[in-house]
Amino acid sequence: MRGDSRLSRMLHVLLHMARHNTPFTSEQIAKMLGTNPVVVRRTMAGLREAGFVSSERGRGGGWSFVSDPTTITLLDVHRSVGATDVIALGSGDSDPACGVERVVNHALAEATGEAEAILLRRLGEVTLAELSTQLDAICKAEGWDDQHAPHQG
């Protein structure tokens, strides 16, 4: 897999957490995502700042979902993990004297701007609650219990 996996990972975690009452430790989440507890804390710090989760230290501590899944969109999560530019097509100088560069920059900005706008709009249209509903359908169709579904990734 290439690029930034933070959004994907955090959605994964949030979906699980929104369906359980007990806190998850960074260790557990790291196993769930196939990564390291420090990476989990680092990434989830953004979710905490956004108010989506809380963390408690010490024995019995861990991460808890403390918000309303119907109000959190994928865009909210995307922003909370501190993602930068999603579209990697750079234009050159931002204030070019060269007319050629100005024409090129403008054409590229048109295309990438619209694509990025669409992406953010789509992310903003989907809530965690909607994903959870989709998950219900899968669990039911395959006779799964979310708690015991396999977790290779």
Added chain:
Amino acid sequence: MRGDSRLSRMLHVLLHMARHNTPFTSEQIAKMLGTNPVVVRRTMAGLREAGFVSSERGRGGGWSFVSDPTTITLLDVHRSVGATDVIALGSGDSDPACGVERVVNHALAEATGEAEAILLRRLGEVTLAELSTQLDAICKAEGWDDQHAPHQG
């Protein structure tokens, strides 16, 4: 500037070349782009394979535009430079057993897929000839001759 600048740079070069008859050396192009002749050759090799330009070795050699600007779209150039995924939002495992991951992957693929489709469509709708026409307008409005316009970038 962040990300991949190859498309931007190659459009810059192609626009210049399409308006002149003499070949450009890698050295000249490198100065134009603020980079290195080797980078120019490396990137323009893709344009040559696509049939948009040709290169000649030895004294008096260099790069020449050998195609029709009305038939080359920005998408053609984008593809010829060997660009990979433009949208950097990765999903996790491509064939996950975990239902949560399947739901997340699907939601992200929907959003990024549509954004990428829009981007490619837009790039495919603009030809080099159209950019050249826009450039004519700028040159005329500002009393420029393309040959002598400044080239800081």
Added chain:
DNA sequence: AGATTCGTAACTTACGATGTTACGATATTC
């Protein structure tokens, strides 16, 4: 006090685009 768990700094690794050096191949000029 001891165990658990998060917070965070510091360092390393991985990867792709870019930059640089070096040298060989080819074409022109004299």
Added chain:
DNA sequence: GAATATCGTAACATCGTAAGTTACGAATCT
């Protein structure tokens, strides 16, 4: 045919970002 100009390409270095790792301090519970 020697000198020069120019591309072709390999090899290596640099840079930015996400990710992985180690280490240790802070907080909380038993």
